[in-house]
Amino acid sequence: MQLGLGLGHRVAATPSGGALEAEGPNGMDRRRRIFLLGTGFVARHVSIPLLQQGWHVSGTCTTSLKKNQLRTVGIDAHLFDANRHKLTELETLRDASHVLVSIPPAYGIGDPLLNLHHDLHPLLNYGNLQWLCYLSSTSVYGDCGGTWVDEDYPVNPRTESAKSRYEAEKGWTNFGLSLGLSTFIFRLGGIYGPGRSALDTLMRRKDLSENQKRRDSRDFYYTARVHVADICQTILSSIANPYLGKIYNVVDDDPAPRAEVFAFARDLISRRYPEMVSDFNHVSLGDVQAIIGEKCVSNTRMKEELGVQLIYPSYKSGLQSIFDSWSSSL
Ligand SMILES: NC(=O)c1ccc[n+]([C@@H]2O[C@H](COP(=O)([O-])OP(=O)(O)OC[C@H]3O[C@@H](n4cnc5c(N)ncnc54)[C@H](OP(=O)(O)O)[C@@H]3O)[C@@H](O)[C@H]2O)c1
Incomplete structure (x- = not known):
């Protein structure tokens, strides 16, 4: 899926109300700057087509070894452990047009970004952000006795991790609203791939x-499970349709x-x-x-809504x- 400039994005404006140019210094397209908060299995896969299409891809990881590996493939990688580092160390986060969150909740903390980093909001409220996506889990439904569940089925998280996942979903939805965005919440099945x-x-x-x-x-x-290639195509489709932000199950048939x-x-x-x-x-x-x-x-x-045809x-x-x-x- 080719992601061009016609993304239906909100008009970018600085907090002081001045319009931001689509093109930044050095000809860099300000509308195609994705920041991966957690460059894990899924985020790493989705970075590949974005880099190929000329996006500026930044991302975080928790080890220097991985940072070097990510830089080798063209990702502007930063060392960031949400329990130890400050968000202000992530220079390009403020300029992101797109943010993908894949850092999971932590035991006793919940979502570490929302709960430990209250400067996240001012950092992302600079006016360039058009798309926000949180990778969640089908674990929020709990055990439903084998029945079919869609996104309207009442959640019933039982374990601590499923409860904090559901809290994180609500937190990111509200966070998006406070920025004028509809957050994509993707409830992923068990992820597999190469x-x-x-x-x-x-x-x-x-x-x-x-x-x-x-x-x-x-x-x-x-x-439920889902191949990483199908998660990637769902993320790309949501980037192309940023106004459709809401909860989606991302699973196979x-x-x-x-x-x-x-x-x-x-x-x-x-x-x-x-x-x-x-x-x-x-x-x-x-x-x-x-x-x-x-x-x-x-x-x-x-x-039906994101037009995904499973690979x-x-x-x-x-x-x-x-x-x-x-x-x-x-
Ligand atoms: N595995 C599954 O089957 C499954 C199913 C449903 C949902 N999920 C969730 O979906 C999301 C994406 O899955 P994935 O497989 O791509 O995840 P993943 O490979 O485990 O990646 C998680 C990312 O979060 C980073 N991270 C973890 N703790 C952190 C902390 N305290 N501070 C900063 N960064 C931290 C990791 O850093 P490093 O890169 O340095 O390790 C990694 O980049 C995750 O939230 C995952 O829990 C997973």
């Missing part, structure tokens, strides 16, 4: 402790229990590498009729593509 999938977990499994290998009844509950996904991944691997089957014997589909919990998350709003509608096509991309020298 380097982070059931296939990768199985290949690493020999290194896991017996405790980590132990199955849990939740392996048989319906859960095929909610399935974890045990089923792992059985599929195991079969893929063992068909090409039969000698490895014995390593994976402990991962079996087992008693699937025991499925009674969690939820099937609907993606209708994402498709990987099921974990099957997603895992197959990851598997096909592996080199034969495995």
